[in-house]
Amino acid sequence: MASATILTTNSPREDDNEYVFFHSGGVPTYRKVVHRANSQEKANIIPTIDISEIDTSIEARKKLAKEIYHACTTSGFFYLSGHGVPEELLNGTFDLMKRFFALDHETKMDAHVQKNPAIRGYEPMFETRLDPRTQGDIKEAFTMGDDPLEPEQEYTAKTGNPPPAGMHRPLNTWPREAPWWREGLYKYYNTLMPLSLKVIRLMALAFDLEETAFDHYFKFPITGIRTLHYPPMPKESEPGAVGLGAHSDNTWLTMVLQDQVPALEILSKDGVWIAAEPKPNTFVCNVGRFLERVTNSKFIATVHRVRNMTGERRYSLAFFQTPDPDAVIKVLDCCLEPGEGPKQDEDTVGDLYVRRVLPARPKHPKSNKYQHVPVNELKYDLFYTDI
Numbered sequence: 323m324a325s326a327t328i329l330t331t332n333s334p335r336e337d338d339n340e341y342v343f344f345h346s347g348g349v350p351t352y353r354k355v356v357h358r359a360n361s362q363e364k365a366n367i368i369p370t371i372d373i374s375e376i377d378t379s380i381e382a383r384k385k386l387a388k389e390i391y392h393a394c395t396t397s398g399f400f401y402l403s404g405h406g407v408p409e410e411l412l413n414g415t416f417d418l419m420k421r422f423f424a425l426d427h428e429t430k431m432d433a434h435v436q437k438n439p440a441i442r443g444y445e446p447m448f449e450t451r452l453d454p455r456t457q458g459d460i461k462e463a464f465t466m467g468d469d470p471l472e473p474e475q476e477y478t479a480k481t482g483n484p485p486p487a488g489m490h491r492p493l494n495t496w497p498r499e500a501p502w503w504r505e506g507l508y509k510y511y512n513t514l515m516p517l518s519l520k521v522i523r524l525m526a527l528a529f530d531l532e533e534t535a536f537d538h539y540f541k542f543p544i545t546g547i548r549t550l551h552y553p554p555m556p557k558e559s560e561p562g563a564v565g566l567g568a569h570s571d572n573t574w575l576t577m578v579l580q581d582q583v584p585a586l587e588i589l590s591k592d593g594v595w596i597a598a599e600p601k602p603n604t605f606v607c608n609v610g611r612f613l614e615r616v617t618n619s620k621f622i623a624t625v626h627r628v629r630n631m632t633g634e635r636r637y638s639l640a641f642f643q644t645p646d647p648d649a650v651i652k653v654l655d656c657c658l659e660p661g662e663g664p665k666q667d668e669d670t671v672g673d674l675y676v677r678r679v680l681p682a683r684p685k686h687p688k689s690n691k692y693q694h695v696p697v698n699e700l701k702y703d704l705f706y707t708d709i
């Protein structure tokens with residue numbers, strides 16, 4: 323089968339479904355897709371890594387690290403099982419999401435993302451539009467994340483410092499009529515946070531580094547939870563309609579909890595869309611572009627999208643783990659082959675992060691405010707200032 327051609331062009335191909343459009347870094351990219359996968363390509367592309375032995379010995383962790391290395395250098399995706407998160411918490415979190423998204427529109431809109439200077443909160447249907455050829459993403463979502471001012475996150479205990487000067491109000495926004503939502507999401511967030519850091523230690527081991535080698539990136543990292551509700555896509559949807567348009571993640575590591583409704587697809591290196599089928603009691607994990615960057619693209623931030631063609635509602639929850647905003651992203655020495663140079667320049671995580679978030683949210687007043695600032699001059703601390 324012919325390999326996929328990567329075209330870095332800004333010219334939209336309006337009607338051409340032979341191309342997938344996605345954001346990767348700051349550049350909108352079109353890539354040719356192939357419609358028929360042979361069975362070999364579909365088989366085992368997303369391995370399952372069972373980490374139930376992770377706490378037993380360094381040898382056990384080194385073995386897991388090899389599996390991580392293989393997954394991250396091939397498909398960029400893996401299922402994580404044996405993770406120890408109680409099934410009751412996973413099921414309870416699905417119940418919580420169903421209850422939240424069933425609330426009336428006004429209650430949810432109390433926390434509308436457009437009121438929040440840090441671009442957190444509730445996103446109604448069509449708020450985002452990852453693929454400019456569509457009418458928007460057919461999903462609703464709620465996002466919360468790292469927040470030095472929310473007591474649940476124990477900023478001072480974790481860092482030994484007071485919250486950053488210049489922060490005067492929390493970054494997160496919560497609907498006033500639903501206090502159970504904040505309580506429930508924090509239970510999940512505070513469970514996934516240490517688990518994600520354990521997986522990241524395996525990633526350090528995967529490069530034969532000390533297992534703590536990446537810890538310095540994650541003192542009080544940029545993290546986020548995005549709860550997602552994808553209604554069935556209407557039959558009359560225009561061709562190319564999506565629940566979430568094709569993208570690679572603006573993270574180091576993403577861990578997705580998905581229900582039993584299949585809809586997530588990943589783009590193989592040969593340009594074939596492959597289903598990431600639901601597997602109970604697992605997280606679908608993937609490499610984000612910050613990890614891709616420090617590994618000089620040895621680990622792959624694979625493009626993926628969501629299309630719910632099932633006729634049922636789908637709920638999922640993405641946990642995003644990204645380094646500290648002031649961490650400097652520089653290619654690891656161990657990832658440079660003799661004579662090879664870094665594919666991208668050194669830069670600060672927070673600034674790179676905001677340069678992707680703002681352009682992806684053209685409806686947000688903050689994007690509007692900064693629309694005349696060249697994207698490479700955007701700075702992370704604009705999240706701390708008023709709209």
Ligand SMILES: O=C(O)CCC(=O)C(=O)O
Binds near residue numbers: 550571580626638639
């Ligand atoms: O809903 C999913 O399964 C994936 C969500 C996702 O890719 C994202 O939020 O970045």
Ligand SMILES: [Fe+2]
Binds near residue numbers: 569570626
């Ligand atoms: Fe994603």
